Amino acid sequence: MAPADRESERPVRADARRNRARILEAAEAVFAEQGASAATDAVAERAGVAIGTVFRHFPTKPDLLRAVVMSLQDRIVAEADAMVRDQDAVTALFEFCSLIMSAGVTHRDVFERLAETGVQARVSDALARLRSAVDVLLERARDGRAVRADLSTDELIALLAAVCQEAIADDWSEEFRRRALDLLFDGIRPPGSR
Amino acid sequence: MAPADRESERPVRADARRNRARILEAAEAVFAEQGASAATDAVAERAGVAIGTVFRHFPTKPDLLRAVVMSLQDRIVAEADAMVRDQDAVTALFEFCSLIMSAGVTHRDVFERLAETGVQARVSDALARLRSAVDVLLERARDGRAVRADLSTDELIALLAAVCQEAIADDWSEEFRRRALDLLFDGIRPPGSR
DNA sequence: TTGTGAAGTCGAGCAACACTCAGGTTACTT
DNA sequence: AAGTAACCTGAGTGTTGCTCGACTTCACAA
Structure with a gap:
């Protein structure tokens, strides 16, 4: 019998792991x-x-390009995730969207x-990985009557991803971004709460 | 002097025009x-x-791919443009968005x-070509107090394009699309009009 | 330490693809 | 009918993604 079948897979060799990181960088x-x-x-040479x-x-x-995107998203996701843990206010949801x-x-x-070669860096993918965080923020916001009660996490993620994606594609100014979020949130708020 | 300098360019040869159409098709x-x-x-052979x-x-x-996209958009734009001319109700704006x-x-x-190879079929481009139509619809809607007074055409186009783009990318169901528009419009409506 | 085997690396070479260009052809003008 | 410029042709060029068999290195055990 094998001596150590923990994970039933041999560990990745050190040089392989090192090379992988180098290539990604x-x-x-x-x-x-x-x-x-x-x-x-060019990548190999570098x-x-x-x-x-x-x-x-x-x-x-495409695998390589996707990996690059993932590694970038990882940082954003980590940043957003940390923010969620810090904030506790009702406006956290808005701030979170703004940060994203x-x-x-x-x-x-x-x-x-990256998009030039057909590799989409979908914002919705990144947000999907933050689903649990969004869930928490949304529930808090609902409790605080900051958003309408019938808004689901999926809907919020979809709309936020949509606006984000377009903001990136069209390079919206910060002012325009804030205005878009305002418009979005006015629609998300419960009736008669303005 | 040239006999007919109307447009200062010679007309395109008939076979060239025919071939162009065939290639596009x-x-x-x-x-x-x-x-x-x-x-x-493969395209040439066909x-x-x-x-x-x-x-x-x-x-x-990319030029070829872009041309294909343009030709597709042309049809959608024509359809939308025709719709605008027919409708006259205040809800035309909503119907228009739904159609897009x-x-x-x-x-x-x-x-x-097409996106696989990096050619983006941007919804905002298509909408930009419909700007005048959107302008008319928006003004009508504003007059009818169906949208808030401070909403600009650019903002409307940007938000609509964002939601549209995501709907295409994520293949939203008709139900989800309607829901998204509802949420968007609730935010667009003037205060106290629900 | 040293042997062993699998995992990892190397890089010349292949196939497929986007794009070119010199020469032949076709549609318009006069 | 003749002239000419626009157009078409398709073998060829250069580049790129990817392969594969020979070689090297690591991890582990005896």
Whole structure:
């Protein structure tokens, strides 16, 4: 019998893990500089590995691009998640939405260039990973009568994602972003609460 | 002196115009079947012309894809434009938004496949071409006290485009689409008008 | 320490694709 | 009918995503 079948899988070799990280880092830099249409060779060179290694870790180019997006989203998600834990006010939901939009617009150039090659960085995906956090915020807001009672988490996420996505795509100014959220929230508020 | 300098450009040759139309038609069919990553050869073959001809009319592949999108949008825009002229009720604005969303979702598969190669079929572009129509509808709605007075055409277009875009990307059901519009409009209505 | 095998790396090479261009063809003008 | 510019053709070029068999390195055990 195998000595240690914990997880039933052997641990990833150290050099492999190191190379993976290097490639990801290089890819982010290269794609940010030259756009998503940059050749994979460039990524390999910058990472200090051969082409084959890149394709071993990320079998296809979309896979690599997706990984870059995920790694970016991870940071945003972590940031948003931390914020939720700090805030306790009823307005936290609004602030949260505002933060998500700002974060998206900040990394706009990278998302934009990635989109050129057909890799969508869907805001709704990022928000889906924050579903439990949104749930908490929404329930608190409902209790505080800050939003209408019949609003579901799915609906909130969908609308927020929609506005966010467009804000990124069209590079809305901060003023315009705030105005959009205001309009959105006025519709979300319960009747007669203005 | 030139005999007829009307437009100062010679008319396009008949065969060229014919070929352009054929290529566009073929491209729409091929991309709908095989996705936007289909080779340009396939389009040329289907259109019954040589590769060079395709690239003469559409110098780059994104150009071709964009042209396909434009031709699709043209139909939707025409449909929406006709609707605006017929309707006269205050609810026309809502119906208009509903139509735009439906049209987008109907052609979802084509837009989706085009997006794979990085060609965005932006709803906001289509709406920008309908700006004057939206303007009319919005003014009517404002006069009828159906929307708040401080809502600008740009804001309306931006929000509508955002929701539409997401509806297409996430393939919202008709029920969900209606719900989203309801939420959006409740926020657009003037204070105390529910 | 040293042997062993699997996991990882390497990079020349292949296939597919976007795009070019020199030469032949066709549609308009006079 | 003749001239000419626009148009079409399709083999060819350069680039890119990806493969694969030979080689190397790590992890673990004896």
